[in-house]
Amino acid sequence: MNDVINPALILAHARAWIGTPFVPQGDLRGAGADCIGLIRGLWCELTGQHVPAPPWRSDWAMGAAEPILAGLRAHLVAIPLSGVQPGHIITYRVGRKRAAHVAVKTETGSIHAWETCGVTETQNFGREITSAWALTCAPGFETGPRALTAADCLAVIYPDASGPYAEISTLLDGTPLARTGHFRCTRAALAALNPIYENIETVE
Numbered sequence: 001m002n003d004v005i006n007p008a009l010i011l012a013h014a015r016a017w018i019g020t021p022f023v024p025q026g027d028l029r030g031a032g033a034d035c036i037g038l039i040r041g042l043w044c045e046l047t048g049q050h051v052p053a054p055p056w057r058s059d060w061a062m063g064a065a066e067p068i069l070a071g072l073r074a075h076l077v078a079i080p081l082s083g084v085q086p087g088h089i090i091t092y093r094v095g096r097k098r099a100a101h102v103a104v105k106t107e108t109g110s111i112h113a114w115e116t117c118g119v120t121e122t123q124n125f126g127r128e129i130t131s132a133w134a135l136t137c138a139p140g141f142e143t144g145p146r147a148l149t150a151a152d153c154l155a156v157i158y159p160d161a162s163g164p165y166a167e168i169s170t171l172l173d174g175t176p177l178a179r180t181g182h183f184r185c186t187r188a189a190l191a192a193l194n195p196i197y198e199n200i201e202t203v204e
Contacts, residue, residue, distance in 0.1 A: 003143040004077055004134035005046050007087025009168065009178055012150040013045050014104040014111045016195045020119040025053040035102045035113045036068065039089055046178040047138040048165060051075060068102060076133035089133040141176045153177065155197040157189045159204065164189045171199060
């Protein structure tokens with residue numbers, strides 16, 4: 001099994017999504033996302049892999065528990081609730097369903113996509129957390145140090161026939177942490193990475 005993505009990176013990227021409008025089945029930062037799309041978008045930003053959107057359900061609060069859990073089991077690693085940290089993916093109970101909403105845990109609440117306000121950071125969301133998950137790294141990447149912040153990282157943008165992409169590593173020893181998906185151009189890559197990383201380089 002691959003290592004899991006460092007929770008600090010997930011949290012840093014999730015905060016860059018705040019303000020993204022709510023769009024059913026969306027998964028693009030700044031353009032639109034639902035709660036599952038936020039997680040799918042973060043997965044793409046940190047592994048370069050895109051997970052297709054599941055069928056949209058208008059009755060999500062009543063019947064979404066099993067589809068959500070099935071998707072999480074297929075792509076993420078379950079962790080015990082006792083080990084939940086900021087940056088882990090969590091599910092919430094809504095009504096009688098044990099997993100009808102997905103979010104990113106923060107220090108005092110969560111970042112999630114809500115129909116009335118889009119992607120937002122909520123303090124003490126007030127719902128029961130029912131499961132917790134970690135995103136797996138792309139092959140060749142590692143979790144890195146436990147005490148990590150985005151300021152400890154270097155993002156290097158590389159050219160590619162499909163469009164530039166970035167690799168994230170630690171400044172201290174170059175430990176490879178994450179790989180983004182492709183961007184339209186270097187300017188788009190810089191626009192996406194600047195809100196998250198202080199240290200960015202480009203390779204021509």
